[in-house]
Amino acid sequence: MQQQVDVGTWLAQVATALTDRADELTATLIALYERELPHLVHDDESMVSLLAASVFANIDTALQIFQRDMDPExxxxxxxxVEYARRLAQRGTPVIDLIRAYYLxxxxxxxxxxxxxxxxxxxxxxxxxxLRHAVSTTFRFIDRVTRQVMAAYEExxxxWLLNRSAVRATRVRAVLDGEVxxxxxxxxxLGYRLRGDHVGLVAWYPEHADSGDPLSGLEILAHRLGRWATSGGGDPLFVPHDELTAWVWLPLSSSALDVAEVERQVSELDDQVRVALGDPAHGLDGFRSTHRQALRVQALSLAAGKESARVLxxxxxGAVALMTSDLPSARTWVExxxxxxxxxxxxxxRLRTTLRVFLATGSSYTAAAGLLAMHKNSVQYRVRKAEDLLAVPLAERRLDVELALKLCDRLGGAVLTRP
Known part of the structure; x- marks a missing residue:
C-alpha cells in the first residue's frame, strides 16, 4: 500500500512540474510533427493553431490524470x-497520420x-x-482518446463525403442539363476543367459483387485511371450515382484513349468492376456527349450480362448502343x-478472331500473322474459310462485318447463335 502511495505522490509531483512546462512541451511536439508529419504543420494558420490547441489540451488532460489520481478510462x-480530428477528416488526411501523432x-x-x-x-x-505505472496509465489514456477521436473522424x-457528393452531383446534373x-x-x-479534353465513363459493380465498400473501390480506380490518362496531372471528376455505380470524367492529356490500357488497369485493380467508356471529346458539349455515350454503352453491357467484356x-x-440495348435484336442482326x-x-x-484482326490491320496477312503469332499461310486459310461462311459479301458490306465481329468479341455469347 505504501509503495502505491509513494508512486502516486512521486508521479503527481512530476506531473505538476511538467504542467508548468506545458507550453514548452506543446512546442516540442509541434517541432516533432514538423519532422515526422510535416503536412500536419505546413498547413494554413487555422489548422496549425487547432493542432497546437489539441496538443496542449491532451497534455494538460494527461497530466491532470496523475495530479488528481483519475481513472484514464x-x-x-x-x-x-475532437475538433481537430473532424477537420482532418474534411480534408481527407489519412486517419493513420492522426493516430501516429498521438503515439509520437x-x-x-x-x-x-x-x-x-x-x-x-x-x-x-x-x-x-x-515509470512502469506512468507508461501503463498513459497507454490507457492514449488508447481511450484515440478511440474517441477516431470515431469522430470516421463520423x-x-x-462530409455524403454532403460533398450530394453537392457535386447536383452541380454535375446542372451541367448535363445545360443549366450552367x-x-x-x-x-x-467541381474542381474540374469543363473546357478541356476528357472522356466520360460509367464504372460499376454488378449486383451481388463481393466488395465491402464499392464506391471507395470505384474512386480508387478513377484516380488510378486519371493519373494514367493525364500522365500524372489532373484529378478525375468522380460522382457517385448509387451505391454500386459512379459517373466519372477523366481529363486527357491528348485526344486519344488507349482502351487496352484501361482494360489492363481495371483488371489489375479489381476483376469484378465493369466500365463503359464514351469517346474522347472536348469542351462543355463534349463533357455531355461523352457521358451520354458511356450511359448507352453501360445499358448495352447490362443487357449482355456476364457475357459482356469488363470494359466496353x-x-x-457505339452503333448498336445508339440503336438499341435489345440484345435479341442485336443477335438477329449479327446472324x-x-x-x-x-x-x-x-x-x-478462331475464324472470327482471325478475320477481325485481318481487317483491323488493313487486310494485311503479314501484319495479322504477327499479331496472332501464326504463319501467314494459316491466316490466309482462315480468312478464306471465314469469308465463305459470311452471310453477306465482305467486299460489299465490310463495315457491317467489322462491326458484327467487334460485337462478338466484346459481347460474346450475348450476340452469338447457339450451336
Missing part, C-alpha cells in the same frame, strides 16, 4: 482534439517525464515502479451479317 477526449507525442512526453522523474525520485526502485468523414450560366464558377466548384467502349459498340460464322463454338471463334 473515464476521461473524455478534449474538445480541441506519447513517447516524447514520457521522455520528458523520465528526465523530470530521475531528478526528483532518489530511489532507483521507486523510480522504476513510477465526420462519412458525413457561369462555366468558370462551375469549374471552381463506344468506339467498339444476318455473319451467317454461320456467328455460331458460339471454338472453331467459329
Amino acid at each position: 473515464r476521461v473524455e477526449a478534449p474538445a480541441a482534439a 507525442g506519447q513517447a516524447a512526453v514520457l521522455e520528458k517525464a523520465l528526465e523530470e522523474g530521475t531528478s526528483r525520485i532518489p530511489d532507483a526502485e521507486q523510480l522504476g515502479r513510477s 465526420e468523414r462519412g458525413r 450560366a457561369d462555366i468558370g464558377a462551375s469549374e471552381a466548384a 467502349a463506344f468506339a467498339d459498340v 444476318y451479317v455473319l451467317g454461320p460464322l456467328a455460331v458460339d463454338d471454338p472453331q467459329s471463334e
Whole structure:
C-alpha cells in the first residue's frame, strides 16, 4: 500500500512540474510533427493553431490524470482534439497520420517525464515502479482518446463525403442539363476543367459483387485511371450515382484513349468492376456527349450480362448502343451479317478472331500473322474459310462485318447463335 502511495505522490509531483512546462512541451511536439508529419504543420494558420490547441489540451488532460489520481478510462477526449480530428477528416488526411501523432507525442512526453522523474525520485526502485505505472496509465489514456477521436473522424468523414457528393452531383446534373450560366464558377466548384479534353465513363459493380465498400473501390480506380490518362496531372471528376455505380470524367492529356490500357488497369485493380467508356471529346458539349455515350454503352453491357467484356467502349459498340440495348435484336442482326460464322463454338471463334484482326490491320496477312503469332499461310486459310461462311459479301458490306465481329468479341455469347 505504501509503495502505491509513494508512486502516486512521486508521479503527481512530476506531473505538476511538467504542467508548468506545458507550453514548452506543446512546442516540442509541434517541432516533432514538423519532422515526422510535416503536412500536419505546413498547413494554413487555422489548422496549425487547432493542432497546437489539441496538443496542449491532451497534455494538460494527461497530466491532470496523475495530479488528481483519475481513472484514464473515464476521461473524455478534449474538445480541441475532437475538433481537430473532424477537420482532418474534411480534408481527407489519412486517419493513420492522426493516430501516429498521438503515439509520437506519447513517447516524447514520457521522455520528458523520465528526465523530470530521475531528478526528483532518489530511489532507483521507486523510480522504476513510477515509470512502469506512468507508461501503463498513459497507454490507457492514449488508447481511450484515440478511440474517441477516431470515431469522430470516421463520423465526420462519412458525413462530409455524403454532403460533398450530394453537392457535386447536383452541380454535375446542372451541367448535363445545360443549366450552367457561369462555366468558370462551375469549374471552381467541381474542381474540374469543363473546357478541356476528357472522356466520360460509367464504372460499376454488378449486383451481388463481393466488395465491402464499392464506391471507395470505384474512386480508387478513377484516380488510378486519371493519373494514367493525364500522365500524372489532373484529378478525375468522380460522382457517385448509387451505391454500386459512379459517373466519372477523366481529363486527357491528348485526344486519344488507349482502351487496352484501361482494360489492363481495371483488371489489375479489381476483376469484378465493369466500365463503359464514351469517346474522347472536348469542351462543355463534349463533357455531355461523352457521358451520354458511356450511359448507352453501360445499358448495352447490362443487357449482355456476364457475357459482356469488363470494359466496353463506344468506339467498339457505339452503333448498336445508339440503336438499341435489345440484345435479341442485336443477335438477329449479327446472324444476318455473319451467317454461320456467328455460331458460339471454338472453331467459329478462331475464324472470327482471325478475320477481325485481318481487317483491323488493313487486310494485311503479314501484319495479322504477327499479331496472332501464326504463319501467314494459316491466316490466309482462315480468312478464306471465314469469308465463305459470311452471310453477306465482305467486299460489299465490310463495315457491317467489322462491326458484327467487334460485337462478338466484346459481347460474346450475348450476340452469338447457339450451336
